[in-house]
Amino acid sequence: xxxxxxxxxxxxxxxxxxxxxxxxxxxxxxxxxxxxxxxxxxxxxxxxxxxxxxxxxxxxxxxxxxxxxxxxxxxxxxxxxxxxxxxxxxxxxxxxxxxxxxxxxxxxxxxxxxxxxxxxxxxxxxxxxxxxxxxxxxxxxxxxxxxxxxxxxxxxxxxx
Ligand SMILES: Nc1c(NC[C@H](O)[C@H](O)[C@H](O)CO)[nH]c(=O)[nH]c1=O
Ligand SMILES: CC(=O)[C@@H](O)COP(=O)(O)O
Numbered sequence: 001x002x003x004x005x006x007x008x009x010x011x012x013x014x015x016x017x018x019x020x021x022x023x024x025x026x027x028x029x030x031x032x033x034x035x036x037x038x039x040x041x042x043x044x045x046x047x048x049x050x051x052x053x054x055x056x057x058x059x060x061x062x063x064x065x066x067x068x069x070x071x072x073x074x075x076x077x078x079x080x081x082x083x084x085x086x087x088x089x090x091x092x093x094x095x096x097x098x099x100x101x102x103x104x105x106x107x108x109x110x111x112x113x114x115x116x117x118x119x120x121x122x123x124x125x126x127x128x129x130x131x132x133x134x135x136x137x138x139x140x141x142x143x144x145x146x147x148x149x150x151x152x153x154x155x156x157x158x159x160x
Contacts, residue, residue: 005141017049017076017150020069024082024118026058033131034081034117037139038146045147059084059118060095063102070110076150078106079142082118083127096120113149117142 019042023035035053042051054069056062059082066078080103086092099118107114117138121127130138 005136005144017046017147018074019049019051019077019079019146019150020066020075021051021053021079021081022056022062022066022069023053023080024056024059024062027083027085027127030083030124030127030131031081033137034083034139034142037131037134037137038079038081038117038143039139041140041143042147045143056082058082058095059099062118063099063106066103066114067106067110070106070112070114073110073112075112076153077113077115077146079115079146080118081139081142083131084118084120085124085127086120086122092120111153113146113153115142115145115149 021035021038023031025031039051042049054065056065062080062082066080069075069078080099082099084092084095096118100116103114103116103118119127119130119138121130129136134140
């Protein structure tokens with residue numbers, strides 16, 4: 001288990017960013033925790049940023065919606081948020097793998113950071129720790145990764 005959250009990026013000048021959050025309704029209590037924490041952290045790190053929320057029915061549907069969002073070319077980063085809980089069959093693993101691969105492909109195809117916090121978890125204890133509590137919160141982690149990546153992309157595109 002990783003308890004090392006990425007360091008909070010420092011606040012910088014007046015660049016404004018637009019973020020899209022693509023979140024799934026399955027296991028909604030936990031996903032809502034990710035959404036709320038990610039949104040709060042985005043606003044703390046980038047006051048004045050805009051955040052657009054798109055809901056998918058389940059994690060498996062997140063990549064298509066993330067792709068449609070990426071095609072708009074108006075977001076500086078896309079945060080994919082979902083909770084897949086291991087069931088009795090291989091279904092959860094298959095979803096986890098497909099989603100992870102698809103999100104990476106979308107990120108590279110559209111040159112936009114796609115933050116993968118579609119969590120493949122063993123049980124609700126893990127979900128509570130990562131979605132509702134603060135120490136391991138993956139919504140906060142997603143926001144930090146999104147801001148850090150968006151800033152770096154902007155710097156590379158404008159300066160190199
Ligand atoms: N079991 C979980 C699912 N399953 C639903 C799929 O994501 C998908 O919506 C369905 O197979 C239709 O294509 N989704 C989650 O987000 N979390 C789960 O634990
Ligand atoms: C329907 C699902 O996506 C998921 O609940 C699968 O659970 P299980 O592996 O127990 O069939």
